[in-house]
Amino acid sequence: xxxxxxxxxxxxxxxxxxxxxxxxxxxxxxxxxxxxxxxxxxxxxxxxxxxxxxxxxxxxxxxxxxxxxxxxxxxxxxxxxxxxxxxxxxxxxxxxxxxxxxxxxxxxxxxxxxxxxxxxxxxxxxxxxxxxxxxxxxxxxxxxxxxxxxxxxxxxxxxxxxxxxxxxxxxxxxxx
Amino acid sequence: xxxxxxxxxxxxxxxxxxxxxxxxxxxxxxxxxxxxxxxxxxxxxxxxxxxxxxxxxxxxxxxxxxxxxxxxxxxxxxxxxxxxxxxxxxxxxxxxxxxxxxxxxxxxxxxxxxxxxxxxxxxxxxxxxxxxxxxxxxxxxxxxxxxxxxxxxxxxxxxxxxxxxxxxxxxxxxxxxxxxxxxxxxxxxxxxxxxxxxxxxxxxxxxxxxxxxxxxxxxxxxxxxxxxxxxxxxxxxxxxxxxxxxxxxxxxxxxxxxxxxxxxxxxxxxxxxxxxxxxxxxxxxxxxxxxxxxxxxxxxxxxxxxxxxxxxxxxxxxxxxxxxxxxxxxxxxxxxxxxxxxxxxxxxxxxxxxxxxxxxxxxxxxxxxxxxxxxxxxxxxxxxxxxxxxxxxxxxxxxxxxxxxxxxxxxxxxxx
Numbered sequence: 001x002x003x004x005x006x007x008x009x010x011x012x013x014x015x016x017x018x019x020x021x022x023x024x025x026x027x028x029x030x031x032x033x034x035x036x037x038x039x040x041x042x043x044x045x046x047x048x049x050x051x052x053x054x055x056x057x058x059x060x061x062x063x064x065x066x067x068x069x070x071x072x073x074x075x076x077x078x079x080x081x082x083x084x085x086x087x088x089x090x091x092x093x094x095x096x097x098x099x100x101x102x103x104x105x106x107x108x109x110x111x112x113x114x115x116x117x118x119x120x121x122x123x124x125x126x127x128x129x130x131x132x133x134x135x136x137x138x139x140x141x142x143x144x145x146x147x148x149x150x151x152x153x154x155x156x157x158x159x160x161x162x163x164x165x166x167x168x169x170x171x172x173x174x175x176x
Numbered sequence: 177x178x179x180x181x182x183x184x185x186x187x188x189x190x191x192x193x194x195x196x197x198x199x200x201x202x203x204x205x206x207x208x209x210x211x212x213x214x215x216x217x218x219x220x221x222x223x224x225x226x227x228x229x230x231x232x233x234x235x236x237x238x239x240x241x242x243x244x245x246x247x248x249x250x251x252x253x254x255x256x257x258x259x260x261x262x263x264x265x266x267x268x269x270x271x272x273x274x275x276x277x278x279x280x281x282x283x284x285x286x287x288x289x290x291x292x293x294x295x296x297x298x299x300x301x302x303x304x305x306x307x308x309x310x311x312x313x314x315x316x317x318x319x320x321x322x323x324x325x326x327x328x329x330x331x332x333x334x335x336x337x338x339x340x341x342x343x344x345x346x347x348x349x350x351x352x353x354x355x356x357x358x359x360x361x362x363x364x365x366x367x368x369x370x371x372x373x374x375x376x377x378x379x380x381x382x383x384x385x386x387x388x389x390x391x392x393x394x395x396x397x398x399x400x401x402x403x404x405x406x407x408x409x410x411x412x413x414x415x416x417x418x419x420x421x422x423x424x425x426x427x428x429x430x431x432x433x434x435x436x437x438x439x440x441x442x443x444x445x446x447x448x449x450x451x452x453x454x455x456x457x458x459x460x461x462x463x464x465x466x467x468x469x470x471x472x473x474x475x476x477x478x479x480x481x482x483x484x485x486x487x488x489x490x491x492x493x494x495x496x497x498x499x500x501x502x503x504x505x506x507x508x509x510x511x512x513x514x515x516x517x518x519x520x521x522x523x524x525x526x527x528x529x530x531x532x533x534x535x536x537x538x539x540x541x542x543x544x545x546x547x548x549x550x551x552x553x554x555x556x557x558x559x560x561x562x563x564x565x566x567x568x569x570x571x572x573x574x575x576x577x578x579x580x581x582x583x584x585x586x587x588x589x590x591x592x
Contacts, residue, residue: 041591051500059498086462094459097452 005128005176006148007159008135009168014040017143020166021046024145027162031151035135035144054115061111062104069100128176135174146174182423183572190568197561200554201272207551208275212283218544219551220289221528224276224382226555228524229406230563231269232399235375236407237262238338239400240439242364242371245341251435253587254427254577258414259407260345261574263338264566270331272559277327280320291531292318292388298534300541310389310465318388326377333374337367345578352580375400383527390469394454401447406520408440409513416510423576430504431592437503440516444497448490472530476543481526489519521556 011017014036021034025048034043073096077083082090117123129135129146138144145168147159156173163171204223211219237259244252280286280293287294287305292314295306305311311318340363344356376396384395412433419428458466473482493516502508525546532541578584 055498055500086460094456097456 002175004149004156005174006146007156007163008129008132008144008146008170008172008174009163009166010134010170011143011145011168014143016167017145018043018046020145020168023166024147024162027153029147029151029153031154032145032147035138035142035146037139037141053119054112057111057115057118058108059111061114062108064111065103065105065107066100068107069096069103073099128174132172132174134170134172182421182576185422186568186571190565190571193561193564193568195561197558197563197565200558200561202558204551204555204558205275207549207554211288212279215285215288217289217531218529218547218549220276220279222549222551222555223272224289225521225524225528225552226559227269227273227276228382228528229521229556230265230559231273231378232403232406232520232524233410234262234265234269234338234407234563235334235371235378235400236403236405237411238266238334238341238371239368239375239404240407240411241341242337242368245361245364246368248361248583250583250586251432251590253581253583254424255411255415255432255436257345257574257576257578258418259411260338260342261567261570262410262414262563263342264570265563266331266335266338268562268566269559270335272562273327273331277324280324286320290323290385290388292385293320293323300532300534300539314388318385323381323385326381330374330378330381333370337363337371341367345581346574348578348580349575350580354582357582372396372400375403386528387469387472387531389465391466392454392458392469394450394457397450398447398454401443401450402520402523404443405440405447405516408436408443409516409520412436412440412513413510413517416506427577427588429590431590432587433506433509434503434592437497437509440513441494441497441503444490444494444516448494451485451490472532472543473526476530477546478526478530478543481522481546485519485523485526489516489523493519525552 009020011020017034017036018040021043024032025046034040034047070093074091077085077096078091084090088095134142135144135146145163147154147163149156153159160171160173204219204226207219208223211217241256241259241263243249244256276289279288280290285294285297287297291297291299292305292311295304297305299305299308302308316322341360344360347353348356376399379396379399383399384390384392415424415428415432415436418424419426455470458470472478493512496502496508496512502512525548529544529546531544533544534540535542577587581587
């Protein structure tokens with residue numbers, strides 16, 4: 001037999017989804033999410049999500065780019081093959097600045113993209129949610145809350161009742 | 177909301193600011209008088225620094241207000257009103273600028289502050305100003321009559337555009353007329369170009385022409401960037417004060433502060449980009465007519481100040497502003513705003529004060545050293561007091577926030 005992956009509940013409109021999300025958050029669930037086809041302002045706060053970790057990746061990427069820019073110019077123009085150009089010193093932080101700057105931008109963009117993939121656990125080609133037709137309707141006008149079975153507070157019976165009590169309809173168990 | 181209470185409070189602050197302002201302006205005026213008598217340009221520069229500091233804040237507020245109008249920005253509507261109160265500083269600053277405009281007409285050495293105004297002024301290593309080919313070439317632009325006309329024109333432009341925007345916005349409070357918003361938007365679309373021109377002329381005339389040999393096409397943009405930074409820092413401090421003690425209590429949200437913080441970060445980068453590009457082009461081209469300007473800023477105590485600008489005005493605020501917490505935790509955002517304002521002042525010093533003074537040594541000149549004079553501080557505090565008085569006086573003339581503006585609801589309910 002397949003085991004339960006998650007329980008999903010639908011909500012009629014955005015405000016009820018928003019307030020239901022606050023209740024799920026206050027009930028202490030951790031492994032859960034809301035699904036809608038459009039962004040809902042203030043939802044991260046209603047879900048009690050911490051700030052994204054992506055800026056850390058961006059910063060590390062930028063710092064790496066800056067140091068690489070600095071060191072390649074130092075290595076090429078000062079260490080490996082010193083060349084006098086326009087009477088300028090072999091190495092100075094001034095003239096290679098465009099290189100350091102561009103590499104900072106480039107690698108922080110890569111860091112952001114990579115960080116987004118890593119924190120979102122992408123790419124993910126299969127998810128048990130895709131088996132549910134109700135879930136696929138999120139692409140249209142359905143608003144969902146899904147509480148996953150790997151949550152420590154999850155209990156098939158209690159969680160179903162809890163979702164009902166906060167106004168969820170079309171409650172469905174998704175198996176994996 | 178207790179509007180009457182905060183109005184009375186505003187009046188009290190205004191009167192105190194006026195008293196302090198007058199006292200310190202008189203002190204700065206004494207310095208000005210001394211400089212006039214002894215023929216010393218330094219106290220005049222104190223006066224110029226004082227005007228420039230508050231001028232840059234007012235100009236930045238004018239720019240940001242117009243940018244908000246042009247982009248139909250909804251979130252800053254409640255903050256826009258505070259900028260409109262800030263516009264009342266323009267006429268005050270014009271009056272304060274007049275003494276500097278009188279120097280070329282009334283002083284025995286017309287070129288006391290701007291040395292090109294007197295043909296017999298000595299140029300280190302080049303004879304006198306009158307014999308200088310670069311000056312002869314630039315004379316159609318750099319002459320006292322045109323200079324005065326430009327200065328008056330620049331101030332009149334700012335006063336007019338700011339006055340119209342202010343008038344229309346205040347009128348919306350009572351009439352609720354949507355046309356005011358449209359008119360403000362139309363004026364801003366052309367006004368941004370006019371103000372960009374005016375600010376560039378101002379920066380070139382008042383600061384750059386102090387060393388008129390120098391060329392830089394980026395100078396106007398530098399002044400714009402510096403003004404925006406100063407204005408955003410001031411707007412943030414101002415809104416936080418008004419939210420703590422005045423009429424923005426419960427209205428100013430974290431999201432408003434966060435967005436101002438983001439713009440502070442953006443303009444920190446922009447200032448660095450412009451300042452560095454200016455340096456970088458001159459460094460690479462290596463032409464003596466241009467490099468001397470940076471060269472004198474490495475001498476006579478200016479080297480640490482230059483480094484101070486790189487690290488204190490760019491790197492440290494940049495790294496701190498990257499951090500989300502800086503933009504949302506009130507005391508941190510106020511602290512970084514104060515930091516930016518302090519270094520903005522140093523930036524103005526760095527642009528205004530160093531200059532070649534003829535001297536008897538191998539170079540033929542020395543550089544006017546970096547000093548913080550009592551009159552500098554007096555001018556900054558004094559003119560600030562007068563500007564704050566103007567702000568408080570303006571506060572009583574309109575609603576605390578534009579209550580009938582079409583975008584007010586979007587601003588009140590704004591979420592990041």
